[in-house]
Every structure is written in C-alpha cells, then in structure tokens.
Amino acid sequence: MPYFDPHIHMLARTTDDYENMAAAGIVGIIEPAFWLGQPRTNVGSFIDYFDTLIGWEHFRAKQFGIMHFCTMGLNPKESNDIEMAEGVMKILPRYCQKDNVVGVGEIGYDDITPEEDRFLCEQIELAKSLNLPVLIHTPHRDKVSGTKRTIDVIKESGIAEEMVLIDHLNEQTLPLVLETNCWRGHSIYPNTKMSEPRMVKLLQEYGLDKMIVNSAADWGVSDPLKVPKTAQAMRESGFSEEHVSQVTFENPINFFAQSGRISIDMVKKPLIDQTETFNDNRVLRGQNPIVEKGE
C-alpha cells in the first residue's frame, strides 16, 4: 500500500531517511516551509530556503523514489520580527504560485502575539486570493487557547473551513476542530505529544472523516516512518485496508488537491534515475547510480 506524509521537514533529514521512507512505502510527501531552529535575520535567508524547497529538496526526494511537494509561508516564530516579516510577505505571493507548491503553510501561532495574529490573518487572505488550502500549526505551548484563537481567526476571515487543515491536534484540541469543517491533522512523535495507540483511539472514537496523520519529522527527535507505523497500528486494531488508505494516503492528498496542483492519480512512486543532477549537484558520493526503467 502506498503512503503519503503531508507534513515532514526533509531539509533536516538524511538520505538514509529517504531510503527508509521509500522502503516503507511512502511515495509522496509535503514539506511545509518553517523555521530553521534559530531565527533568520534577513529576507534573503527566506528566499534561499524557499528556492531550496522547490529546487534541491524536490530533486533529492525524487532521487529516492518519492514525490516532493511543499507549502510556502511565514512561520509564527519569525512573525515577531516585523520588518523582516513584512519583507517575506512581499515575496510570498510569487512563491505560492510556483509549481509543486500546494498550499500556504505552515502558519499559525507560537506565543500568540499581536504580530503573529497579523501575519496569520494576512496569509489566510493570501491563500483566499490564490485559492490555495492552508496548513495551520497549533502552538506547542498553550495549545488549547491557541487552537481556539485559530478557529476564531478562520471564522473571522471568511475562508471556507474545508480549505484549512489544523495540525498537531490531540485529545484536548481535536474536539474543538470537530465542531468546524476544517481538516484534522495529527503529528505522531516518538515518546511525546501524540503516539500511534492514542491516534488509533481517536480514529475509533471520532471516525475517519477529514482525519490526517503525519510525522512532522524535522531536525529534532522525530521519526519519518510514523505514517506507515500508524497505518500498521490501525490494521492491528482492526481497521480495514480501505480505511487505512483513507487516513494515510487519500485524505492528505485530497485536502491539498484543492490547490489544483496535486491529485490521487498524480501521486505515484517516481522512477529513480540517479544519473540526473541538479545544477551539477548529485546525491551520490561514488555509489553506483540506480536507474529504474518504466514498463
């Protein structure tokens, strides 16, 4: 069965991860734009990062048989540097219209400040103007208040709720989102936040409609195989293959398909050709290139 991880920061991951993900059945991913682990200090840093998401990282994923899409956005942590944030907002509309960009995100709240509020609202407006779906990150601190405020902002903006995916939900915040038509994202981590057994319980209790799981794997302790592992946990608790596919493949793709730039039919394992280069750069370091031929 193919899997799709709609929230993973591959820039921070190694080629070993790509190989393991491909071996586990992951055929497509979405990499949301986010921060780098410490604050950027100028707009140029964002430009280079955005270019990498649609350039080198897109290429690198394909070299291991995985389709790479991304979302573009100004993350909440860096929204508090107003001068820089305003500069990023000027370049975002252009980047949101690039090929392989399937939404605006990940945006939302970090400390829930007026500045974060402003740029969340502006980016939702941008998404509306470009007819793009929105990926919203609920804060890691003060999660319940942040989720409530997020829902309020969505309602105030007038964006169609089904165009919004609210992510990093748990037992406390999922019920809040279930009262809306927004999609419901859950990030499965090792040892913290949300786990496979807890996710299965949520699916059993609340059903599968608009439910999405992801690994949100990044530079921290995280596991890029959490989507297939959650799929396995679902099977072991009695979910059918059809239901497993709904949560771990169809739901995430169908949400982002609202961009018009991705679809179920489009997402297939790409043929690997490791003789290819990107700006003369290659992923191999002397290894024999894998070249797969189509049927």
Next chain:
Amino acid sequence: MEYRNTLMTLTDLCKELVDTLAPSARNWFNDGYELLNNSPIDDLEDTVLTLSVVARRHCGDTAFLPIQTYNEMCFNTWSVTDAARIALFLIALTRIDEKNTLLKNLYRYGDEPEKAALLKGLNLLDPNGGQCTLAINACRVNSLEVYSAIALHNPYPALYFPEHNWNQLILKSLFQHLDISQIYGLQKKSNCELSSMVLSYAEELVLAERIPPPSIWLALKLSHLDDSALTMIERFLCDPDVKQRHSVLESIEFQYPPPNEISPKLIEHLKTQSQREADNTLKSRIEALLH
C-alpha cells in the same frame, strides 16, 4: 518575596560593587567609570560596549552579594561581572537622552552573557518599564542562559509584563524544565487564565504519559478552576516521587492561608494522604494543614 517600593540607586550599586571587587578589578572599574563620564556622547555606546566585553576577564565569576537589602531587587543569579556590566550600562544611560536606543543597542550588540546581565539588571536600567518590549522579545530566545536571566529571580516581568506575556513566561519556563518557584512574584500574580493554561499543560503531559515538572503545581490556583483540577492534585499528592508530593503540598500551603479555607474535598484528600505518607516531613506538614 515581598514587593517594596524603593530601588537600588547607581551610587548604591557602585559602592556595593567596589566593596566586593579585588583591587585590580576595582581599579579597572573606577577607570571605566571615569572613561564613561568623560566620553563624548557620540562615542558613549562604543565605549560602554568595549568595557562590557572585557568585564569578565577583570571581575571574574564570583557571586555578587550586596551587604544591604534593596527593595524589588533580587541578586540570586548575579555575578560580580553582571553587576559591573549593569553599573557601566547604567552610567552610560544617565548621560544620554536617547536612553531607549542605547538600551536596545546594548542588548543587540552584546553576546549572550552580556544580554543576560542586561536582563538581570533591567529593573535598574529601565525603572519605569518603558522597555518592556525588549524584555518580552528576550523571552522568545532559545538560549537558556538568556531566557533564565529574564525569567528567574528577576522582578521585572512581575512588575511590568502584561498578563498574557506573564502567563507565557510561566508556561515557557515549565517547557524549558525550569523550576518556577524561582520566578519572582509567582504567587502574587496568579490568575485564572494562567491556572487554566497550566492545568491544560499538566493534562497534556499526563495524556502523553510524561511526568509534569514538580514545580508546575505552584502556578495552579485551585480557586480559579473547577473540580477537574482537584483530580490532578489528588493524583500527584500521592505520587511516588517525593518531589511531586512536596510541590503539590507547597502549592496547597501557598493557596490557603489560613488553612481553614481549604475545601472539604481537598481536606478528604489530605486526610487520606496523611495516613499513607511515608515522608515524615511531609506528613507533619499535612497534619499542620489539617489542624
């Protein structure tokens, strides 16, 4: 800790510092004092930053222990280098009209220990709270050295932060595994929103099968919350970890002076725990609450 109204002055700080410093460091400081007082205004920022850079090599890392007690001041984390830097910053600020710009630049161009020193002395450097934005932005750092400087043993947030930012400071401190009993003004500034945030966080940790940090209970005021909070208190009042039990009990003791205001449900929990408490000190404290 109590709130009082009179701050330490520059003269007080310099006297305490000079009495503490070794002779060579004292000479260096006195020279710096004169240099700053005679520096052209245009050179002032550069002069004070240059003095600050070398302060630690002259003054060292021993603790700064003033002889006198000063109101709304907390020196628990100050080294003599911190005190020297703060004094030098303060001297420069007294000479200039554009204090806000200078203070921002001192923070911006300082390295992490210098930023930390400025934040520790912010109460003196910004006695009216006009630079609250600088302090609030400082809370967004990931550096534990800088964050601890504004969060722990520092009166400034308690005096000047709006409630939302104060609450975020408490929550982030818990996230960073800091002991929030070291946050100045914690009990006095408890509020409904904070209690609710902290309870949510504790519940989130329990759902993730993680252990709440023991000091978390100090930010939770039961009178702000419904009975669901009592469930959490009951659970950790009999936790296997004595630090958790200690912290829960301390939270109860803070919240209910005098003890005869404790709710009947909580009294029942305490009676039950009194019978099974293995630690004699905690047992005595529970019994004191009950009687």
